[in-house]
Amino acid sequence: MAEPAGETAVFVSHPHIDHVGLAGFLREEVAVHAHTDAVDLLDALSATGQGLTHGDPAWRRLTDGQRTRVGPIEVECVAVDHDVPGASGYLVRTSAGVLAFTGDIRFHGHHPERSWGFVERAAECQVLVTEGTTLGWDPGARPRDETDVRRDFTELVERTPGLVLLSCYPRDLERVSTFLGIAAAAGRTVLWTEQTAALLRLLGVAEVLSSADVPASELHAAPGSYVVAPDPDDLASLLDLPVGDGYPAPVFVHANGEPLGPFEPRWEPFTDWLSALGIPLRQIGCSGHASQDHLHLMLERMRPSTVFPIHTTAPLRLHPPTGTARVVAEYAARYDFAGRAR
Ligand SMILES: [Zn+2]
Numbered sequence: 001m002a003e004p005a006g007e008t009a010v011f012v013s014h015p016h017i018d019h020v021g022l023a024g025f026l027r028e029e030v031a032v033h034a035h036t037d038a039v040d041l042l043d044a045l046s047a048t049g050q051g052l053t054h055g056d057p058a059w060r061r062l063t064d065g066q067r068t069r070v071g072p073i074e075v076e077c078v079a080v081d082h083d084v085p086g087a088s089g090y091l092v093r094t095s096a097g098v099l100a101f102t103g104d105i106r107f108h109g110h111h112p113e114r115s116w117g118f119v120e121r122a123a124e125c126q127v128l129v130t131e132g133t134t135l136g137w138d139p140g141a142r143p144r145d146e147t148d149v150r151r152d153f154t155e156l157v158e159r160t161p162g163l164v165l166l167s168c169y170p171r172d173l174e175r176v177s178t179f180l181g182i183a184a185a186a187g188r189t190v191l192w193t194e195q196t197a198a199l200l201r202l203l204g205v206a207e208v209l210s211s212a213d214v215p216a217s218e219l220h221a222a223p224g225s226y227v228v229a230p231d232p233d234d235l236a237s238l239l240d241l242p243v244g245d246g247y248p249a250p251v252f253v254h255a256n257g258e259p260l261g262p263f264e265p266r267w268e269p270f271t272d273w274l275s276a277l278g279i280p281l282r283q284i285g286c287s288g289h290a291s292q293d294h295l296h297l298m299l300e301r302m303r304p305s306t307v308f309p310i311h312t313t314a315p316l317r318l319h320p321p322t323g324t325a326r327v328v329a330e331y332a333a334r335y336d337f338a339g340r341a342r
Pocket residue numbers: 014016019082104288
């Protein structure tokens with residue numbers, strides 16, 4: 001028998017699988033909260049057969065600024081910008097002080113004002129728990145932003161004579177809408193898989209078509225009039241598309257969709273298929289995560305007494321300002337607000 005859950009509550013930061021994937025395993029008496037836009041997306045995923053393993057919990061919907069009491073603690077939902085709807089950080093007010101948690105956050109996306117608003121509202125915090133994904137990456141040149149993505153996609157759909165293939169994460173609704181607009185302006189129709197089309201329709205995206213809505217003969221007669229987003233789990237379906245001998249040159253545009261990257265096992269077969277079919281691959285995405293510079297600027301503005309970098313392979317590359325202690329948390333250890341293990 002499990003121990004009683006007491007006043008345990010769970011607050012989900014956003015509907016990406018590494019942040020919400022296990023929510024279906026929570027015990028029924030545990031309250032599970034998430035931003036209402038995140039719950040809409042999760043409900044639509046469930047309704048189209050793409051829901052959480054073990055089902056969805058009974059979501060409690062939050063809006064930006066909403067405060068929830070859990071025993072002596074108060075938790076405030078604060079919207080932030082990330083590449084998925086309903087992304088939130090949280091401010092946790094306790095008798096020992098305020099803890100701020102960024103969730104996944106970026107400052108170069110569609111709504112930087114949300115993330116800077118979080119920084120402002122979290123200025124009172126003693127403890128900051130921040131994601132640090134990009135600390136593990138080569139800092140490189142200026143990080144790409146959504147303006148770069150828009151410009152590159154526009155150029156590609158205009159310049160490519162043949163079929164444009166696309167991998168874009170359907171959960172990133174703002175990018176989906178942007179791409180639909182760019183394709184339409186270039187006289188191209190976007191064809192999604194049936195499952196993705198059903199998801200996008202449920203989420204209110206207008207004029208969504210799937211490959212089943214257009215006869216293959218039409219696609220083969222005018223490949224330059226289409227953008228096709230193939231099923232990443234059915235690469236053999238590429239063989240049915242108008243690419244190769246006798247067709248105008250195609251391109252595959254990878255914009256942070258699936259397969260997500262070289263770290264997942266589907267990536268190598270994916271690039272093998274493209275080479276075998278002679279389809280060039282162009283990667284034009286941008287990250288959902290704050291750059292190293294933005295992470296440091298955020299810290300500079302917030303100046304908490306303690307910062308815990310998490311969600312990163314290189315927490316030691318976070319360099320806090322004078323007066324802020326950086327603590328790299330040990331797995332399953334407990335800490336007080338001064339960052340001392342207890
Ligand atoms: Zn995320």
